[in-house]
Amino acid sequence: MADNPLAEAQRESAGASTFGKYNFQFHWALCEIIRKHEQQKEYAILIEHHEDVVITDALEADKARFEFYQVKNQAATFTADSLTKRNKGTKEALKGSVLGKLLSSCLNNQYEDRITTIGLVSSSGFSLGIDKGLKLDVIKIGDITEDDLATLTQNIHKELGIDVLPEHLQFIVPEIQLRNQEDYVLSKFARLADKLFPGALCNAVAIYRSVIDEMGRIGRLEFDYTDWARLIDKKSLTSTSVHQVVTQHSSHPCVDDIKSDFDDLANDLSWKSKRKRSFKRELSLLALRRAGFMSALDIDITNSFRSSHDKIDEDGFPDDIAYVDALVDQAIRGGLLDKVKDQDTLLMEVIYCLLKAE
Template sequence: MKEKESKNHANPLGLDAKREKAGSETFRKYNYQYHWAFCRMLDEHSEGNEYAIFVEEHEDVTLANSLDGESALFEFNQIKEISSKSTVSSLSKDKKDSVSPLKKLANSVCNKQFSGRISSVNFVSTGGFSFDFHKNGFSLEVIEVGLLTEDEKAKILESISEIDKEKILENKLAFIIPSLPEKGFDLVVEGKISQLINKHSPGCTYNSSSIYDCIIRDLQRKGENSFDYLEWETSLKKKAVTSRQLDKIISQHIKIKPDENLTTELLDILKTEYSLSSLKRRKIVSAFNRYYTAKLSSRDAELHKVSSIMKKIIESSFDDFSTAKELEEYVLNKEKDLLESYFPIREDFSGAFLYELIS
C-alpha cells in the first residue's frame, strides 16, 4: 500500500528572515507585566488578604491592600523585562533621550496626594541586579535599599533627591527579582491558580484555564483603560481586579459535591414542606449547591456576614415555626433589605436559607 505523501510543505513566509521582530518582543514584555500582576494577586489571595490590583495606574502594577478607599495603602511596582543585570549606574544615570529608571519611578510616586499612603515602591527586573553584596555570594529575591552599601545607597538617593524631596523612597524603595519566568509564564500562572484552589478547597473539581482566561482578559481590558476616576468605587469597578472579584470567579468555576446526607434532607424538605414544580425545585437545589461551594471556597466578608445573620435568626426562631417554608419567610422579612440585596433572585435565597437550616 502506497504511503501518503507528507503535506508538511515548506513555509513560503519562512524562507526569508523577518525584517522586524520588535513587535513580538514588545508584546511579550507587555504580556509579562500583566502576568506578573496576576501572580502578585494570587500571592495575596493565597494568604487570605483583601486587595485591589491595578495595571497602568501611576505605575506598571499598583496594589491596594484594602477595598476601603479611606484606609488602603499602596504598593507601586515598575516592571522591567530585560536580560541584563541592573547596576547602581544603569539605575540612576540619565540617558541621552530619557531620564533614569529610578527618576521615572520617583516621578510616578513622589509629590502626589497619595504619597503619604505608600507602603512600598519596587523596581522589578527579570535581569536581576549587580550590587556590592552580590560579589560576596549573596542572592536575595527582595533587596531593600537599606541593605546596600552606604556608597550605593547614597548614589541612588542622590540621583532622585530633586524629585523625592520628602525622602519617601529612603525607606520604601526595594529591588525585586521576580520568580515568574520570562517564557511560559501563562502556564506558571495556571499552576498557581491550581495551587490556590487546592489549598483552600481540596477535593473539588475545577477548570484553572477558565479562571485564567476570565482574569487575564479583565486585567488587560482594564489596563488599556486610560481614563482617570475621581471616585474610589468607580475606580475599583473600571480599573481594578479585586479579591472579591477573584473569589466570585473561582466559586463560579469550581464544583464541590455536597454531603449526601445534606442533599437527601434538602430534597425531603422540598418535597414535603414546599409546594413547588419540579423546575422550581431544581433551581433551589442548584442555588443550594452554589451557596455550599461559595461557603467553602470564598473569603468574601459580605457572604460570611449574611451567613452569620441568617444562622442567628434561624437558631433564635427555630421552635416558633412548624415548617421550613414558614421559617424562611420569617428570616427574609427580618432582614429584608440586606437579604434581598444580596440574593436578588428568590431561589438563591431559598437555597442559602435551606443550607443554613440543614447544616
C-alpha cells in the first residue's frame, strides 16, 4: 500500500461537522472539477481535509500534486488588512488570520513541495491594489502593488515568520455567485455532457444531485487516513466516479452500433436472454464512458486487451464460440485478469475490444 502524502494532523476538523453551512464552497468546487473534466484531466477532490477544498491531479500517491483552496462566502470585500487581521480569542490569545490559516495549511510540512496552487476564493472579491489598474479575477502575487504586498508580507511575517509570500499564492474571484449557484452548476453539467458526448441526451438534474450528494457525504467524514488508497476511496470524489455518474444519466447514438453488434454476437454465442440483457446494459455503459473520457486505467486496459487479441488468428476457429473462448484463454494467460476485478469483467473487455475492432 502507498503511504498517504497528506497524512499529517489537520489544522482543524470543525468544518467537517458543520458542513451544511458551506453550500457555496462545494458548488465552487464542482465548477472546478467540471472544468478539469472538460479538459479530460484526471483528478480527485477532497472536501474539508487540511483545507476547504484540495484537488489532486493524479490518483497515484507518487504522482499526485495538489491545489489547496480556502473558499469564503461573506459580504465584505477582503483588503490587505482584513486578510491578515488577527482577532483575539480566549485568554486574549490572537487567532490566525484568514491568509495565515491558509498558508499554515500549506507550508512547513511533508507535502509543501507538491502544492502547485494556494488559492483564496472569495464570493465578495478583493480590494487589493493591482499594478496598471487592471481588473483581474485571478490575482497573483506579482500583480499586487508594492504597498499592499508590503502590508500582506509584514503582517504574515509577524504571524508565521514567513519572509516572502509563495509565488503560487492566488486570490480568486469566482464566476459562480450565491444567488444562482444551483442553476449555474446544473448548466455546467449539461454542457459537460454535451462536450463529452456531442448530441447526447442527459439528465443534468440527476447528475447534479448524485454528485452533490456524494460531495456532502465525503465532506462530513472527519477521519484521517494514513493509506493513500483509502483516502481516495473514502474521502474523495474522483474523475472516474464523476464520469460514471455522467455516463449513467446520459444516452448517445454512438452506443447503438455496439449494442446492435453485440446482439448478433450473443445470438451466435447462444446466450440466454437474461444474461444477454444484463451484459448488454453493462457493455453500453462501458462504451459510452470510454467514448467521452478515457482515463489512464481505461487506456491501459484497452491497449492490453488489443495486444492480447492480436495474438489470436480468427480464421483458425470454426465458429464465434471457439474464437471468443480462445480470446478469453489468451487474456488469462497474458495476466490480464489482474487488471480487472473478476472473470466476468475480463469477458466484458474481450468482447468490447472485439466489437470495437470490427
